Amino acid sequence: MNKAISKDGTAIAFDRIGEGPALILVDGALCYRASGPNGPLAEMLKDRFAVYTYDRRGRGDSDERKPYSIEREVEDLEALVNAAGGSAFLYGISSGAALVIEAARRLPSIRKVALYEAPYIVDGSRIPVKGDYAARLEAHVSADRRAAAVKLFMKEGVGLPAFVVATMPLMPAWRKLKAVAHTLPYDTALTVACQRGDPLPAEPFASVTIPALVGVGGKSPAWMRAGMKALADALPNAKLHMLDGQTHIVQPGALAPVLAEFFYNEERG
Template sequence: METKHNTQTVTSADGTTIAFERIGQGPALILVDGAMCHRASGPARPLAQELADSFTVYTYDRRGRGESGHTASYAPEHELEDLAALIEEAGAPVLLYGISSGAALALAAVQSGLAVSRLAVYEPPFIVDDTRPPIPTDYTERIQEFLATGRPGKAIGYFMRKGVNLPGAMVAMMRFMPGWSGMKEVARTLPYDAAFVTDFERGRPLPEGQWDSIKVPTLVADGAKSPAWIRNGATDLARVLPHAERRTLPGQTHMVKPQALAPVLKGFFR
């Protein structure tokens, strides 16, 4: 049976329209997507379906993606303002979950003082040791150059190779997959994600005190089958957070199955 998606909108502080939908009943829980994902293309909707029996779940299109608006200039603060508008709509305080670079955005949101009572993050892409190469020093600049010269496919390829650390052959194959054109449409938002993660992708342990202002209980989760580098990043994040609980999901990778993740989130958020 096909689920009907009722899109609603909120207006962010700079006037940008942010599209969202909500399902379920219970405490408000907002899901934050990672790079290039949005409601129609990513893990949020399937996860929301699994959580809707326990929470009022909000999924939204981050600015520049899906049905949300965007502006010519970007600042990370705008994404925090987007979340603030959604929290006001949902009714503060909310529960907050972020995956991948969306996890870094969720951390920044709580750090900035947004009204969040509990936070859960899954595999923020932090590189904290030598188990993989760090991102290049000109990583963001290279992506911006590809985008500015009308080469979104090059930007995606560079992100997949240098950011995600996928093999070149796998990245080359992606160009022939059905979702490639959709990825090119949202490639312009790659610098948005970079703004939240690049400081923590240099191959060094996470800085002490970076998130000391996060006083809420925080779940840091990863998948047992994920690469060592991203699992080590999760472990280091749990080390520096003041009130962290660490969980590893058996059999899961970065593409975590909603049926495996939902019970863990329900147990933590209740």
Template sequence: MNTVISRDGTTIAYTRTGQGPALLLVDGAMCYRASGPNTPLAQEMADTHTVYTYDRRGRGESGDTTPFAPEREIEDIAALIEMIGEPVFLYGISSGAALALAAAASGLPVSKIAVYEPPFIVDGTRPPIPADYTASIETMLAQGKPGAAIRYFMRRGVNLPAPVVAMMTLMPGWSTMKKVARTLPYDAAFVTEFEHGRPLPEGRWDGVKMPALVVDGSKSPAWIRNGTRDLARVLPDAEHRTLDGQTHIVKPAALAPVLKGFFR
């Protein structure tokens, strides 16, 4: 297992594969190297890039240190980039896209950034998150109810229909998600500011001065596609792409050619 030590002493586990310019992939909520879309994406990208995947703190083989603050996750990315030893291409998906944007805006050596469907709610095409969204999740976790926290996240955060969420509890991956449910507030820290049905604020990501690619899927819900387009509008140097036939669960084989064309 490859590891780096973050600024607060937390061990962050990572995998390196392929050869070429360095590309660092950032996972979304409850995903990590052994369970999520970025490991298969890394395999698709490995013929043209040296790809780094890692377990965000509190997940997989990475450690965790309390108390949590959003800055700690940015420091984790900083430690990985320092280990890599050169400016990187950076990619994030879903809430990991919001983390990647925050890392790039902080001034880390990122040459280009690409994001897929950050879960921003910028209009009335779906209900905004409740005002006590994060507090509710934290209360459920403190009560030892990770399953309830995940169901609440899926219903109020992701906006999935109740029958779909009920079916998810019967799937084999449910137990895996429960093991990392305690990190749901970590993702919330990067996205809740932008989930209240208002257009994204001008100037919020002025620090993201490098070229950016903002991608969505043509079959994704209107609310998340609208948020993706609005992000492209407010970023200083961004282009927007839609992948035909793709949903929020984007297929690596469909996404990789677009990323290869951009990360040159």
């Protein structure tokens, strides 16, 4: 394990495997190096890239300094890019994709980005999040009601049926989810403005002019497919790629070749 120091002094824990162009993998909500999809994905990409996985602030082995802001999370990524040699490719999944977009807006050291299923709700194909959703989530976190925060996020943020959410405490991973529940407002800050059921605004997307790959699962719900088509349309230099048979829980074996082709082959060209 290594640590990069962000501008506000927060130590961000990361691992690096492989050799080649630097590729940083950015987790979504409730995930970190020891619990999430990016570790197995890194193993499949290490033959072509120097792959960086890290714990977003407040998770795993990374520190946390308050108050939280999106700018500080971008600075965390900037510290990682500097540790990787000064430039990098970025891949983000779910709310991590939204963070990657924010980083691409601000950091000229980002060369290309790949985005998988940012949770944007852009039409009426699912119920949008309520106007007080972020405030209610923050209230649970402030009162250390971690279980309630996770359940609210899963029901209203993710859109899982109530009966599925009710059974989640029986899952082996429930303790890990609660351990990082205090970071859910950070993910919400990154996504909630694009979860109202309205078309995507011109900004922040129009200013991300570097090459972008927008991925979506062929078995993902209609609202997610609509959101990713809208995202690909909003980014000036993006292409949409549907992964047949995949859902939001995308299999590393299906995703890795797509990322390798986008980053590595275009790098050689």
